[in-house]
Amino acid sequence: MLDFPLFPESASTFAPKVDALYFFTLALTAFFTLLIFAAVLFMFVKYRRTEENQVGDPIHGSTLLEIIWSVIPFLIVMLLFFWGAQVFWVGVSIPEDAREYLVTGKQWMWKIQHPEGHREINTLHVPIGEKIKLTMTSEDVIHSFFIPAFRVKQDVLPGRYTQLWFEATKTGEYHLFCTEYCGAEHSQMIGTVTVMEKDEYQDWLAGGIVGSSPVASGEELFQQYACNTCHENSGDTLRGPSLKGIAGNAVTLADGASVNRDENYLRESIVRPSSKMVAGYQNLMPTYQGQITEEGLSHLVAYIKSLGSEADANENSGHGSSDHGESHDDEAADAESTESTEASAE
Amino acid sequence: MSQTTHGTTAEHEFPKEHYLNAAHGWKSWLLTTDHKRICILYLISVSVFFAIGGMYAGMIRLELVTPEGDLFQPDTYNRVFTMHAVMMIFFFLIPSIPATLGNFFIPLMIGAKDVAFPKLNLASWYMYLMGSSLALFALFKGGVDTGWTFYTPFSTTYSNSYVSTVAVGIFINGFSSIFTGVNFMATIHRMRAPGMTWFRLPLFIWAHYATSLIMVLGTPVLAITILLVGMERLFKFGFFDPALGGDPVLFQHLFWFYSHPAVYIMILPSMGVMSEIIATFTRKPIFGYHFVAFSSMGIAIIGFLVWGHHLFLSSQSVYASLVFSFLTMLVAVPSAVKVFNWGATLYRGSIAYTTPMFYALGFLGLFTIGGLTGVMLGTLGLDIHMHDTYFVVAHFHYIMVGGALFGYLGGLHFYWPKMFGRSARGFFPHLSALLIFVGFNLTFFPQFILGYLGMPRRYHVYPEEFQVLNVMSTAGATVLAIGYALPVFYMIWSLKRGEIAGPNPWGASGLEWQTQSPPILHNFESMPVVTEDPYTYHPPAQEGAGQPAAAHSAS
Numbered sequence A: 001m002l003d004f005p006l007f008p009e010s011a012s013t014f015a016p017k018v019d020a021l022y023f024f025t026l027a028l029t030a031f032f033t034l035l036i037f038a039a040v041l042f043m044f045v046k047y048r049r050t051e052e053n054q055v056g057d058p059i060h061g062s063t064l065l066e067i068i069w070s071v072i073p074f075l076i077v078m079l080l081f082f083w084g085a086q087v088f089w090v091g092v093s094i095p096e097d098a099r100e101y102l103v104t105g106k107q108w109m110w111k112i113q114h115p116e117g118h119r120e121i122n123t124l125h126v127p128i129g130e131k132i133k134l135t136m137t138s139e140d141v142i143h144s145f146f147i148p149a150f151r152v153k154q155d156v157l158p159g160r161y162t163q164l165w166f167e168a169t170k171t172g173e174y175h176l177f178c179t180e181y182c183g184a185e186h187s188q189m190i191g192t193v194t195v196m197e198k199d200e201y202q203d204w205l206a207g208g209i210v211g212s213s214p215v216a217s218g219e220e221l222f223q224q225y226a227c228n229t230c231h232e233n234s235g236d237t238l239r240g241p242s243l244k245g246i247a248g249n250a251v252t253l254a255d256g257a258s259v260n261r262d263e264n265y266l267r268e269s270i271v272r273p274s275s276k277m278v279a280g281y282q283n284l285m286p287t288y289q290g291q292i293t294e295e296g297l298s299h300l301v302a303y304i305k306s307l308g309s310e311a312d313a314n315e316n317s318g319h320g321s322s323d324h325g326e327s328h329d330d331e332a333a334d335a336e337s338t339e340s341t342e343a344s345a346e
Numbered sequence B: 001m002s003q004t005t006h007g008t009t010a011e012h013e014f015p016k017e018h019y020l021n022a023a024h025g026w027k028s029w030l031l032t033t034d035h036k037r038i039c040i041l042y043l044i045s046v047s048v049f050f051a052i053g054g055m056y057a058g059m060i061r062l063e064l065v066t067p068e069g070d071l072f073q074p075d076t077y078n079r080v081f082t083m084h085a086v087m088m089i090f091f092f093l094i095p096s097i098p099a100t101l102g103n104f105f106i107p108l109m110i111g112a113k114d115v116a117f118p119k120l121n122l123a124s125w126y127m128y129l130m131g132s133s134l135a136l137f138a139l140f141k142g143g144v145d146t147g148w149t150f151y152t153p154f155s156t157t158y159s160n161s162y163v164s165t166v167a168v169g170i171f172i173n174g175f176s177s178i179f180t181g182v183n184f185m186a187t188i189h190r191m192r193a194p195g196m197t198w199f200r201l202p203l204f205i206w207a208h209y210a211t212s213l214i215m216v217l218g219t220p221v222l223a224i225t226i227l228l229v230g231m232e233r234l235f236k237f238g239f240f241d242p243a244l245g246g247d248p249v250l251f252q253h254l255f256w257f258y259s260h261p262a263v264y265i266m267i268l269p270s271m272g273v274m275s276e277i278i279a280t281f282t283r284k285p286i287f288g289y290h291f292v293a294f295s296s297m298g299i300a301i302i303g304f305l306v307w308g309h310h311l312f313l314s315s316q317s318v319y320a321s322l323v324f325s326f327l328t329m330l331v332a333v334p335s336a337v338k339v340f341n342w343g344a345t346l347y348r349g350s351i352a353y354t355t356p357m358f359y360a361l362g363f364l365g366l367f368t369i370g371g372l373t374g375v376m377l378g379t380l381g382l383d384i385h386m387h388d389t390y391f392v393v394a395h396f397h398y399i400m401v402g403g404a405l406f407g408y409l410g411g412l413h414f415y416w417p418k419m420f421g422r423s424a425r426g427f428f429p430h431l432s433a434l435l436i437f438v439g440f441n442l443t444f445f446p447q448f449i450l451g452y453l454g455m456p457r458r459y460h461v462y463p464e465e466f467q468v469l470n471v472m473s474t475a476g477a478t479v480l481a482i483g484y485a486l487p488v489f490y491m492i493w494s495l496k497r498g499e500i501a502g503p504n505p506w507g508a509s510g511l512e513w514q515t516q517s518p519p520i521l522h523n524f525e526s527m528p529v530v531t532e533d534p535y536t537y538h539p540p541a542q543e544g545a546g547q548p549a550a551a552h553s554a555s
């Protein structure tokens, strides 16, 4: 009964960074609390009232002391600020080369899809020693994805993507919690994260039932909704901008602003096309709000991302003056996306 | 100054005329404009809501004894913790000190007959009554399940509970805060007795001035936010729900723009009470008076700029998080300055062992822990792990119970003899303070550990390995409950049987102790004139010589 943990397991590369900060601030808290308590108790006894009419010494203060006990706490909290910011920076800098999983939260479950297409609900299997990034969204209310053993947490919102990354360092099973209150079964929106050796993970992947990968599902949807009547995926410009090589690129909007076409921009351009019009195009596209599922949207975004990024095509950025000014000369990068065979047939 | 009455047998007579018998009948209470009677009205009402909120707390702790959800349905549990917070925050903690002790003592301390707008003062109580009745009504109908934070789009689109009713209750109650704030500011500016300069004001007044500023500037934002939630719930406006084209994080910004400063509405008045108690029971001026006064204002102002520390993981930009973390760190400095100054005031004091002073002692320790754990949460890298876990729950209870409630209870014991003319002191008040201190720590300290282990807040069911710490917490809550229950008995008992206090039972300085206890309707027989700095205590040899103590250092 009295065998209970006081400290959580530490199983990611990020965890020791957070723990170091924790132990330091904990020591600081303990030191100041004890210092103040001891000083106060000591004076409480030493200067207790011994005679009824006794009064205290009329000491009014000391500017020097005020400066000392303002500057010292200031320096300490600044140290914490910079240290904390540095750790935070590591936490929010999502590595480009990480394996990307899609996570969809809904009342009250976590739906997870591996890059190869495997689907899981409330469980997450990951290989040890590999950078994993989760691209997450919610179908309804706000949730939050928390793995205590990895010291990582990120809110999961409806209508946009948020990301989280980790690299597990220890095999085993760990808690997955929802930490943003989300309704009746909030405390049941939990799961298990299983960290496996790399070869075990490969076996696990091989043994599972494979659906199509997010990119393939996205491509299917692209066909199904006939997106290609307006959007070329090869670099030509039809009524709408070509989707080739746009992910991660900046573009100039009709109102002159420039935006980075990240996952959130792509998603918004599907559900609310009129909200951020690319310069030089007419507002013709209907809204797909509510017509495509959250997972479908994630798949479409994954598909568009697979059509290349700024590495392949960086001519698309900027000059919004010409309506057909989108460049046509990135066919060179085409070879990479020819896995999308049917797409060009239509 | 008469400080010789302390602790001796009743040599005073209970005054024949005072505010309590200046008029009779229920109308004389319900239509009163006397700030002292309005204090009593508020005292009774906030006590009722404290009791209700406390009962809900008991239900939470009882459910969490076991890892399974065996006492309540999940939906019921969610309503229980929501109602606990709504009752405690909006209908107890926010009005607690300002509307009771502030109402009673601001005019007395500055030598005024009443507040600047006595009718507005009464209106504020009626607003409170209306708002809280609506919340009670919602409670009887089944309550709310959104958490006190009402996060969208859960609250606007998904919740099927009485969100609108409670929201309207909080909206109306907001006006009581605004009325009180406006009233206090006007009173402090315009009603000070001759000679009561700004730097002769007791620190209680400075703290309430800072609090009023927040009430007046912050509460309207809460009102607007609630209005937007209401419009979205009723007419599908689409401010917050992304399905309607809104932004759910916008709500969080608006909500915390009020609700973070609201934490200072709860804690600043308590800090004011602490200054009075510590000065009285050391018979010394507060060390660094100006620094303590200005730190209240500093907290109120910087406190408006830190709300984004609740949104580090909400998808807020990293740049915004950096700025908010930096500002959060800054606000820790004036709080630390206060603690150091109170501690330094004990040095070479004449320290009396009284119940209010024990509360002050407890406050210093608990507020220090609460403040430093707040700094931990404001540290960006740490907050990733700690956000929305029990660490946060423990932290804010150290601030709201260890800070705000200790100030309220300490202040109530301190000012009780002035308010009712009879003292409540001795063994039972000491015992109650001790039980509350011990029970509180036993309840909330384990929650820090639970939080770092990763137990999320608002969990009805939890993994087995968290059980031992949860049982400890519930055991502590039982002790705490006994500590809370005791004052009900001895305080009421003291109203009839307590020792007659006389004007100045503690031998304190300050205008409020120069008039009779309980005071007459107009507070003072004649307009008081202030000739000394606050907290001036004369050594016995000079007693009655009317000679000011050593000049105030130009700090």
Ligand SMILES: [Cu+2]
Residues within 6 Å of the ligand: A143, A144, A178, A179, A180, A181, A182, A183, A186, A187, A189
């Ligand atoms: Cu949840």
Ligand SMILES: [Cu+2]
Residues within 6 Å of the ligand: B259, B260, B263, B306, B307, B309, B310
């Ligand atoms: Cu806050």
